[in-house]
Amino acid sequence: MSDLAARSGTLHSAASAGAEPRDYWLILKPRVMSLVVFTGLVGLLLAPVHLHPLQAVIAVLCIAIGSGAAGALNMWYERDIDALMTRTRDRPLPAGRMAPGEALGFGATLAVGAVLMMGLALNWTAAVLLAAAILFYVFVYTIGLKRRTPQNIVIGGAAGAFPPLIGWAAATGTVGWLPLILFALIFFWTPPHFWSLALYRADDYEKAGIPMLPVVAGARATRIQILLYTVLLWPIALAPLLIGAAGWIYGVAAFALNLAFTGLAARLLIERGDGAARVMFKFSLLYLFLSFAFLVIDRALA
Amino acid sequence: MMSYEIDPKGVTLTPEQVRSRRLRNIAIGLVVGALVALFYAVTIVKLGPGVMKPPI
Numbered sequence: 001m002s003d004l005a006a007r008s009g010t011l012h013s014a015a016s017a018g019a020e021p022r023d024y025w026l027i028l029k030p031r032v033m034s035l036v037v038f039t040g041l042v043g044l045l046l047a048p049v050h051l052h053p054l055q056a057v058i059a060v061l062c063i064a065i066g067s068g069a070a071g072a073l074n075m076w077y078e079r080d081i082d083a084l085m086t087r088t089r090d091r092p093l094p095a096g097r098m099a100p101g102e103a104l105g106f107g108a109t110l111a112v113g114a115v116l117m118m119g120l121a122l123n124w125t126a127a128v129l130l131a132a133a134i135l136f137y138v139f140v141y142t143i144g145l146k147r148r149t150p151q152n153i154v155i156g157g158a159a160g161a162f163p164p165l166i167g168w169a170a171a172t173g174t175v176g177w178l179p180l181i182l183f184a185l186i187f188f189w190t191p192p193h194f195w196s197l198a199l200y201r202a203d204d205y206e207k208a209g210i211p212m213l214p215v216v217a218g219a220r221a222t223r224i225q226i227l228l229y230t231v232l233l234w235p236i237a238l239a240p241l242l243i244g245a246a247g248w249i250y251g252v253a254a255f256a257l258n259l260a261f262t263g264l265a266a267r268l269l270i271e272r273g274d275g276a277a278r279v280m281f282k283f284s285l286l287y288l289f290l291s292f293a294f295l296v297i298d299r300a301l302a
Numbered sequence: 303m304m305s306y307e308i309d310p311k312g313v314t315l316t317p318e319q320v321r322s323r324r325l326r327n328i329a330i331g332l333v334v335g336a337l338v339a340l341f342y343a344v345t346i347v348k349l350g351p352g353v354m355k356p357p358i
Contacts, residue, residue: 017318021329054347058340121344 016096023092027075027103028068028110035288036067036163039186042292043167043179046245046299051122051171058121059170063163065114066130070137070159072107076100077142081208087201118170126170133162150213157190158183164292178245182292184236189288192226192233192265196281199223200274226280227265234258237291250298254291261287 040063044056051059075082075093083094092098111134119127141156164182169175198205198212199222205212214222237254240246246254264283268276315323 017316017322018326020322020325024329052347054343058344121348 019092019098019102023097024106027072027092027098027106029071029074030068032071032160033064033067035285036160037064038289039182039292040064040163040167042296043164043182044171045167045296046164046178047168047171047176049171055122056171058117059126059167062114062118062122062126062130062170063166065110066118066134066166067163069107069109069111069114070134072103072110073134073138074142076103076107077138078146079103081147081210084208085201085204087204118166122170123173125173125175126166129162129166129169129175133159133166136162147210150211150216152211153194154191157187157194160190161186177243178240181236181239181243181245182295184239185233185291186288188229188232188236189284192229192261193281193284193288195222195226196268196277196284199268199277200281223265223269227262227269230258230262230265233261240295246295246298247302249301250294253294253298257287257290 037060041060044051044059075091078088079091079093079100082088082091088094093100093103111131115127115131115134118130137156137159141152141159145152145156161183164186165175165179168179195213198214199219202212202214202219206215213225237258238251241251241254261283264276264280268280
């Protein structure tokens with residue numbers, strides 16, 4: 001493939017050696033994948049059905065590969081704007097190490113493979129949910145919303161909220177209240193998470209012409225929105241207690257985490273500069289990780 | 303579009319291109335091998351104890 005690419009003169013520079021395995025790994029967005037795998041695994045662990053360990057491993061593997069496929073297809077579509085932003089211009093496609101067709105073929109193959117493997121090794125409910133998540137991320141978020149509306153990551157956040165549903169469905173073959181609450185938790189967590197990043201990367205997004213909220217509505221409106229979403233998260237984070245799916249250990253943790261998240265959002269509203277936004281972004285990752293971790297810990301100790 | 307001279311000996315790869323192609327081949331080999339092992343194992347798991355008692 002790289003030979004053809006080199007001859008076409010448009011895909012690789014003459015000096016390019018072609019993509020290495022590392023580049024194929026990088027276009028799977030491994031950092032996004034790690035959080036997707038973790039939330040999917042929690043969905044699977046909380047399900048009331050016991051899976052054979054190998055099937056559990058395959059379910060998590062399919063979620064990981066599906067997430068990677070969506071990442072690769074996203075990088076294929078966004079190679080033009082990735083080249084404009086400091087944060088993304090060293091990615092394999094804009095850097096010229098990989099031809100667009102390679103990323104497209106790789107992503108599409110992985111997507112189909114992950115969905116088929118999920119269907120054959122686990123069940124078709126989980127497979128359909130996995131396919132829906134990939135298609136939503138690629139067609140609704142990446143192609144449909146991202147370049148058009150500041151609500152891009154709000155609606156697009158649904159794609160990232162699928163993993164606990166998929167994990168639960170892999171074990172049970174159905175969808176339940178608890179995974180739906182976890183879906184809502186990730187869905188309402190996504191805007192404050194992404195907008196904190198967008199606050200200190202607004203120049204980059206503006207340069208690439210992406211209508212992120214800080215670019216379109218300004219920093220102050222974004223900070224207010226972030227605070228509103230952290231308030232909205234309270235009833236969702238405490239909902240597992242109300243339906244009896246979690247006990248006091250999770251309850252105490254969720255209360256403390258939400259208190260800190262809302263507190264940091266309030267601080268963001270008062271303090272100027274990038275510092276508070278960076279702290280908010282980092283804490284948002286910790287918030288989601290710990291919220292999910294404490295659900296499992298609570299269940300294990302109950 | 304740019305024009306190219308066709309080399310009768312075909313495309314000559316640079317040492318870097320040969321290296322990255324070898325790395326890609328090794329990676330594909332490892333992935334295919336892992337998938338073979340995984341599909342074999344999951345077949346046994348899905349068949350369950352029934353695999354030992356085939357219907358006649």
